[in-house]
Amino acid sequence: MPNKEYQQTLAKKISHTGIGLHSGKDVLMTLCPAEVNTGIVFVRTDLPERPEIPALPENVTSTLRATTLSANGSEVFTVEHLMAALSMMHIDNCRIEMSSPEPPVTDGSAAVFCDLILQAGRVTQEAERKVYAIPKSFAVYEDDKYITVQPYDGYRISFISINPHPKLGTQYFDVELTEESFMKEIARARTVGFMHEIKQLQAMGLGLGGSIKNVVIFDEDKVLSEMRFDDELIRHKILDVIGDLYLLGPIKGHVIAVKSGHAFNSKLAKQIKAYQLKEEAK
Numbered sequence: 001m002p003n004k005e006y007q008q009t010l011a012k013k014i015s016h017t018g019i020g021l022h023s024g025k026d027v028l029m030t031l032c033p034a035e036v037n038t039g040i041v042f043v044r045t046d047l048p049e050r051p052e053i054p055a056l057p058e059n060v061t062s063t064l065r066a067t068t069l070s071a072n073g074s075e076v077f078t079v080e081h082l083m084a085a086l087s088m089m090h091i092d093n094c095r096i097e098m099s100s101p102e103p104p105v106t107d108g109s110a111a112v113f114c115d116l117i118l119q120a121g122r123v124t125q126e127a128e129r130k131v132y133a134i135p136k137s138f139a140v141y142e143d144d145k146y147i148t149v150q151p152y153d154g155y156r157i158s159f160i161s162i163n164p165h166p167k168l169g170t171q172y173f174d175v176e177l178t179e180e181s182f183m184k185e186i187a188r189a190r191t192v193g194f195m196h197e198i199k200q201l202q203a204m205g206l207g208l209g210g211s212i213k214n215v216v217i218f219d220e221d222k223v224l225s226e227m228r229f230d231d232e233l234i235r236h237k238i239l240d241v242i243g244d245l246y247l248l249g250p251i252k253g254h255v256i257a258v259k260s261g262h263a264f265n266s267k268l269a270k271q272i273k274a275y276q277l278k279e280e281a282k
Helices: 079-086 109-122 179-186 195-203 234-247 262-280
Strands: 005-011 014-018 026-031 039-044 051-053 060-062 068-071 072-079 094-098 122-129 138-142 145-149 155-163 167-175 193-194 216-218 251-258
Touching: 005 014, 005 262, 026 060, 026 145, 051 068, 060 079, 060 262, 068 138, 072 251, 079 109, 079 234, 145 195, 145 262, 155 216, 155 234, 167 179, 167 234, 179 234, 193 234, 216 234, 216 251, 234 262
Parallel strands: 039 094, 155 251, 193 216
Antiparallel strands: 005 122, 014 026, 026 094, 039 051, 060 068, 068 072, 138 145, 145 251, 155 167
């Protein structure tokens, strides 16, 4: 019999200030302990009645450049880096109070969020952790892109990225995910941007908080930022998958992705959630 896992939350509140990656807005974010079976819930402290937005697949309303969650007449977006940290640091229950719709970009990765969780400390709770073991294959396909998850005793992600940029090309990364491997291989990988897209993004009201410090920026033939890994792009893609799939809570499975992004991650999570609900209704 495997050892039972128990739910965890933070030992105390911890706050961090900064600006949002896309909105450029100032934000005060406070990670708060939460009761068993709360899950991850965002709270908009800047709005009347402090609306709550549970981090669930069915609450995803946009995947344009980031993952947006909406509920109770409000929204939060670019939640995936924080969600990845909560996932791999095994935080099951947390209320995230935010004075703006977007968490702080920090350095563009999940590392600062992991550090905040470690600073706050973690406490084991009295309810058993609900880890969903993927029971069958789920997949989302579109042209030459796809994401699939297969049954697997553990949590593993294999990703292939193909990009025409001369400094990127074809990249492959495979990681057996644990807290340790995440901290070493994935957590510090930052989001990637291209100079030719920046003006277009800013015209759409996106990328307003981005800089050479928190985004790995490429121009036509070179990288303008100091890279943390030669293959930082694909490591960050894996970070995004982890964050987007944590809307399901903790899972066991082997995710295989080719050229996919937030839209694929969200569709996969919604497909799995629909299957779960169907099975529970039997």
